[in-house]
Amino acid sequence: MTGSTPPWKRRFSRGADQGPSDGPHGTRDDGRGSTDTGAASLGPAAGRSDLPAPAEVPEPVARRRTAVIRDLTRRGVRKGGDRARAGLGHLADRIIDLAPRVPVRDLATLRRQFPGLGPEELADKLVAGAATATATVGAGIGAAAMLPVPPAMPAELAAEITGVAAIELKLIAELHEVYGARPPGNLKQRSTAYLNAWSDERGIDVTKPSTLGTAMNGHVKRQLRQQIMKRMVRNLPNLMPFLVGATVGAVMNRRDTRRLAARVREDLRRMQVPWEALDGLPGLERPADALEIGERPENP
Numbered sequence: 420m421t422g423s424t425p426p427w428k429r430r431f432s433r434g435a436d437q438g439p440s441d442g443p444h445g446t447r448d449d450g451r452g453s454t455d456t457g458a459a460s461l462g463p464a465a466g467r468s469d470l471p472a473p474a475e476v477p478e479p480v481a482r483r484r485t486a487v488i489r490d491l492t493r494r495g496v497r498k499g500g501d502r503a504r505a506g507l508g509h510l511a512d513r514i515i516d517l518a519p520r521v522p523v524r525d526l527a528t529l530r531r532q533f534p535g536l537g538p539e540e541l542a543d544k545l546v547a548g549a550a551t552a553t554a555t556v557g558a559g560i561g562a563a564a565m566l567p568v569p570p571a572m573p574a575e576l577a578a579e580i581t582g583v584a585a586i587e588l589k590l591i592a593e594l595h596e597v598y599g600a601r602p603p604g605n606l607k608q609r610s611t612a613y614l615n616a617w618s619d620e621r622g623i624d625v626t627k628p629s630t631l632g633t634a635m636n637g638h639v640k641r642q643l644r645q646q647i648m649k650r651m652v653r654n655l656p657n658l659m660p661f662l663v664g665a666t667v668g669a670v671m672n673r674r675d676t677r678r679l680a681a682r683v684r685e686d687l688r689r690m691q692v693p694w695e696a697l698d699g700l701p702g703l704e705r706p707a708d709a710l711e712i713g714e715r716p717e718n719p
Contacts, residue, residue, distance in 0.1 A: 549590040557668030599692030622686030
């Protein structure tokens, strides 16, 4: 418009802030205003005594209930683990007590029962008979667990484990007879050595005293407990209902016994002694309270 003052010549109003752009007391922000003491601030109000204390919101009932259940579950698992360890210790002691009562046939008796067979053929017969026996034990326990009752399950597992252990201990001892690797010592010392072989699933090297393990110490018992735990975990499917456990138990026990025998035989072949060098080998004493382990020798 004609006669109007151009914008660049207009003066600011008298009430405007004429100070420098950085403000008289520090920084100046056109959008926030002054930050002098006593002015409003965008930061959180901390340590203000003039404000009411925030009300404490109670923890939800569901969360408290979950915490209680978690605590009870943790306690139950801890108590269950203690009971399981106590049960395994009892089973280990039971197998240790049964080991000297396992009847073992010496080499002369085995050769009379299986005439005309060499060491490998005779060992095959022993493995086949033991695998059949452990399969029968697994099938019997599985059939008894058609309608499993939880309180009876530990007793059924304990019966199967001790039965299979006795058969496999007998197999290991007789395999050592066949391969001419009988450990030295009396009945109790040999039984301890066979327990070591069973828990380690290895053959005994009679040339190395460290493998004999003729002293029943804490290390042997710990090994037995570990081995028994593995057997219990593997034998859990045998308790399946409606005779399914019988089939599973028979198959698994037969497989595990053959696998154990294969490992033991692999070790014994490296230290095998020919039968001709064992003519003067004395016979084995029979335990006074020998276990009744039903084995039907297979005729060639």
